[in-house]
Amino acid sequence: MRGKQPKERDHYVLRMADGTLVDVTREVYLEWYRSRRRERYQKERNRKHGICSLDSLEVRGNGSGHFQDVAEGVEETVLRNICRDKVREVLEKLPAEDARLIELLYFAEATVTDTAKLFGCSRKTIQNRRKRILEELCRKMKEQGIQGGYF
Known part of the structure; x- marks a missing residue:
């Protein structure tokens, strides 16, 4: 002890x-x-x-009687699913290395440092590439009429 x-x-x-x-x-x-x-x-x-x-x-x-029900409506669920499908389409059009970087950072929840080690480059390089890729994704999604807030 x-x-x-x-x-x-x-x-x-x-x-x-x-x-x-x-x-x-x-x-x-x-x-x-x-x-x-x-x-x-x-x-x-x-x-x-x-x-x-x-x-x-x-x-x-301040008991639990004061918490609001945040259940999602059917329409919101459908809109979110449609937007996710469109985002997947945009991600599939990225170059393989860019798609892999986004997959690691956002879906596999890898850190920037871990991702940099996997790619064999510096942390700053990964941050710059991520920024460029996300700007490109936003531009392509706006072109397809995808707006934020549903995913």
Whole structure:
């Protein structure tokens, strides 16, 4: 165990929620306090970063009854699928190396650094190529009448 070690005792006692005292072994005692400290650390970290749970929202009176239903309509789904098909058509018309770069960066979620290693060039070269390819894709999509917002 890391951190400060408690001194050895003859017996260890835990106070239960109802106030009763229970004799436990040293291992149980240490694990109970370790888990309690872990929970306190997580709450402190979440508070520091502004993270709150749904349970805490309900306690504050901002319960889940206030969340809007964000279900997507059929028309929106159809429009998104049509746009994705058109984007795929534009991607298929790219040179093989450019298509591979876009595939790695956006579909395989590879980093720019990893992609640069695969292509055997610098990170800056990949960034410049990505910018040029994306500008070309935008121009071709505008020519085909594809507008953003659906994909």
